[in-house]
Amino acid sequence: MRLYDSSISGNCYKVRLICAHLELAYERHELSVTDRSNRAEVIGHLNPAQRVPTLVLDDGRSLGESGAILTYLAEGTPYLPEDRFDRAQVMQWMFFEQYDLEPNIAVARFLLKYVDEEPDPQLIEELQAKGHKTLAALERHLCEHPFLAAGKYTIADIAVFGYTHVADEGGFDLDAYPAVKRWIQRVQDQPGHVPIDA
Amino acid sequence: MRLYDSSISGNCYKVRLICAHLELAYERHELSVTDRSNRAEVIGHLNPAQRVPTLVLDDGRSLGESGAILTYLAEGTPYLPEDRFDRAQVMQWMFFEQYDLEPNIAVARFLLKYVDEEPDPQLIEELQAKGHKTLAALERHLCEHPFLAAGKYTIADIAVFGYTHVADEGGFDLDAYPAVKRWIQRVQDQPGHVPIDA
Secondary structure (H helix, E strand, O other): OEEEOOOOOOHHHHHOOOOOOHOOOEEEEEEOOOOOOOOOHHHOOOOOOOOOOOEEOOOOOEEEEEHHHHHHOOOOOOOOOOOOHHHHHHHHHHHHHHHHHHHHHHHHHHHHHHHHOOOOHHHHEOOOOOHHHHHHHHHHHOOOOOOOEEOOOOOHHHHHHHHHOHHHHHHOOOOHHHHHHHHHHHOOOOOOOOOOOO | OOOEEEOOOHHHEEEEEEEEOOOOOOEEEOOOOOOOEEEEEEHHHOOOOOOEEEEEEOOEEEEEEEHHHHHHOOOOOOOOOHHHHHHHHHHHHHHHHHHHHHHHHHHHHHHHHOOOOOOOOHHHHHHHHHHHHHHHHHHHHHHHHHEOOOOEEEEEEEEEHHHOHHHHHHHOHHHHHHHHHHHHHHHOOOOOOOOOOO
């Protein structure tokens, strides 16, 4: 398989993490997340959103969207449950992450850490407010559950972990979220875990 | 089943549409999308994001996120394919919709049609630019495919149809996207189809 990748993207890291757990081999093809001028040319025919991660299977078929790629790779493994309700719960947290968490925490991190210009302070403030609301929702759930869905470690945890564990780089202090911090440790303790910079 | 619903929300409509196709009975419980002050009290324990749609099953278990609810209800029906790659393609378009399409087209529609105050013109301009980019990606795909994934009508089409067919209410002229318009007609021609205001 070939993964169109970015070493700093939490979305790409999710794919690398499930591949590490499943011991899947793949070729990494790094794309810039600051200069996107070659995107249409390189992955326009592979992914309608022209974003990384984009995965090309050995037979040439391709998939975009980290959540779809995780679902594909985890199908039939312990990381994606078979029970219909458990699966739907996994999906709930994955959609929650892409709709509520990523657009706030990942974008704040990107603007503060990877963009040269000084970011608009009002925008950062809005992203912080929305990001904290998301972290509070996570905290409430993780106070009562060891993992996000199905009572065990699944691709829902991988998806939410991607940016949550580097939220401090977006200016979020996780000390206010002790259950989230304990869950981060539980994820890092899973067999086959690799860090984002591996 | 009980659906915490909003008659104007495209996300809720997706759930009502799959229920119509599958002839599933449920009770509708309308929540306001402009006054959200009672959300924590009414659905805080049912959905971490405290948004509609939220579905409560007959056994009391609940699900949030339209994409997760669609997956749950369509499991084992023709609207969610069994093949692993086909399923992942369905998921790709559903994540694309929630990440790229909904935050631009649905938000522009909401600000222009359902909020009393005059919206910030710069924000509307940004939403328009990003929304048109999404519609162009849809158009490219639908020029070559009758439906979004797996060569047939699936929950991917339902998810993307939810806000695309009312994009004109967000100021998007669909005449520039003839393949999208033909696909909208194909979706409306499906057996059991119901309109958003049914």
